[in-house]
Amino acid sequence: MDNTQDDLGVVRRRIAAAIESWSRASSLAEIRKSFEALFADGHDTRIETFKIGPMTAAWIAPRESSMHRVVLFCHGGGFQVGSIRSHFSLMLRIARASAARVLGFNYRLAPEHRCPAAADDALTAYLWLLNQGMPSSRIVVAGDSAGAALAMAVALGARDCGLPLPSGLALISPWLDLSMRGNSYASRAALDIFSKPAQLSAMARTYLGRNGNASDPSASPIEADLAGLPPILVHASDYDITLDDAFLLAARARQSGVDVQVRVWDGMFHHFQMFAELPQSRESLAELGHFIAERTGGGG
Numbered sequence: 001m002d003n004t005q006d007d008l009g010v011v012r013r014r015i016a017a018a019i020e021s022w023s024r025a026s027s028l029a030e031i032r033k034s035f036e037a038l039f040a041d042g043h044d045t046r047i048e049t050f051k052i053g054p055m056t057a058a059w060i061a062p063r064e065s066s067m068h069r070v071v072l073f074c075h076g077g078g079f080q081v082g083s084i085r086s087h088f089s090l091m092l093r094i095a096r097a098s099a100a101r102v103l104g105f106n107y108r109l110a111p112e113h114r115c116p117a118a119a120d121d122a123l124t125a126y127l128w129l130l131n132q133g134m135p136s137s138r139i140v141v142a143g144d145s146a147g148a149a150l151a152m153a154v155a156l157g158a159r160d161c162g163l164p165l166p167s168g169l170a171l172i173s174p175w176l177d178l179s180m181r182g183n184s185y186a187s188r189a190a191l192d193i194f195s196k197p198a199q200l201s202a203m204a205r206t207y208l209g210r211n212g213n214a215s216d217p218s219a220s221p222i223e224a225d226l227a228g229l230p231p232i233l234v235h236a237s238d239y240d241i242t243l244d245d246a247f248l249l250a251a252r253a254r255q256s257g258v259d260v261q262v263r264v265w266d267g268m269f270h271h272f273q274m275f276a277e278l279p280q281s282r283e284s285l286a287e288l289g290h291f292i293a294e295r296t297g298g299g300g
Contacts (some may be wrong), residue, residue: 004279011275014038015193028080028111035081039089039274047084052128055121057105058084060091069100069296070134072154072166074122076145076175076271078203079110087144090274093281094142097289100296103129107150114209116218118146119153126154127163136164140292144271145195145242146203148174152221155229168295169232170288173271174249175242176222178204178214182244191239195270200241222248231259233291235284237268263287 018038025031049058071094075087084091084104091102107121129139136158143151148171158165185197208219217224222245232253236246246262253260265272265280273281 007277007279011272011278012193014275032081032083032109035077036083036086039086047088049084052105052125055105055107055125056084057103057125059101059103060088060095061101062092062096064099065095065101066099066297067101068138069098069293070129070139071095071098071100071102071170071292072122072126072129072139072141072151073102073104074107074141074143074147074150074154075104076143076147076173077109078175078200079115079118079146079207080203081109082147087274089276090144093276093285094288094292097285098140098292098296099289100140100292110203110207111209115207115212115216116153118207119150119157119218122150122154123157123161126158126166130163137167138296139166140168140170140295141166142170142172142288142292143174144172144273145175146207148172149176149221152176152224153218156217156221156224156226159228165228165230168230168291170291171232171234171246171249172273172284172288173236173240173242174234174245175200176220176245176249178208178220180204182242182248184243184245185241188239188241188243191269192241193239193269194272195241197241222252226253226256226258229253229256229258231295232261233288234260234262235265235273235288236262237265237270237272239268240270242270 021034047058049056075082095102105125108117141151141154234246250260250262
């Protein structure tokens, strides 16, 4: 029996309860804690953290992970929420699907730290990997939502600094345009059960600050020169307000000669892969895992 609708119903109720709690929260700290609680499933008790400079980081490496294959994962959360803990389950499932070690890290969040602090931290984490002796050909940089923008920033920053580029980018529901010009921000607003335009607009303003410019490539990597980037795999959703960011990325990347593939998931919402109980999530991560394994040496 197909239990997809039952699973989706459970997810809808979890999201609705979380959004209600966020609306009643008296502080950003409460929202951050609630965001972590929405996705925490007990796995985080296994986390052993260490420091990359001032950042807290962690390796997620199940038994099937190869020591010679790494995913640098940039978590989402609108640049304001999210952490290793909130995304531990997703990173663990990516690690298993790709037979890779996943490196998660807690970058600086807004409003305490405005753009480009998060992007700078993501590039620092990538540079740390290179300095540990990990070949760039064995690294894929991945991220969901705002984390996908940070993954793009890593590749762009590495290119502009003359560093070796990662072997690929794996992007989940990428939020790449802080000006939110795509039609999907309006046309999918009633369909996306996780993200709403007003919510993302407020997050963009918070991350940019009073004098920030949403068209600056440091904030919206879709505005950057994309030439020379490694192959990109994008998993987007038809009921996702950020859907048009994926299409705009694909068009601009192809114009720059970059290999990019976009898969759109029918009936799914913004970064649905966060919910392990959905069969679509399992299928998406299997494809992402295959891409990661292929880009970092095959096998898997």
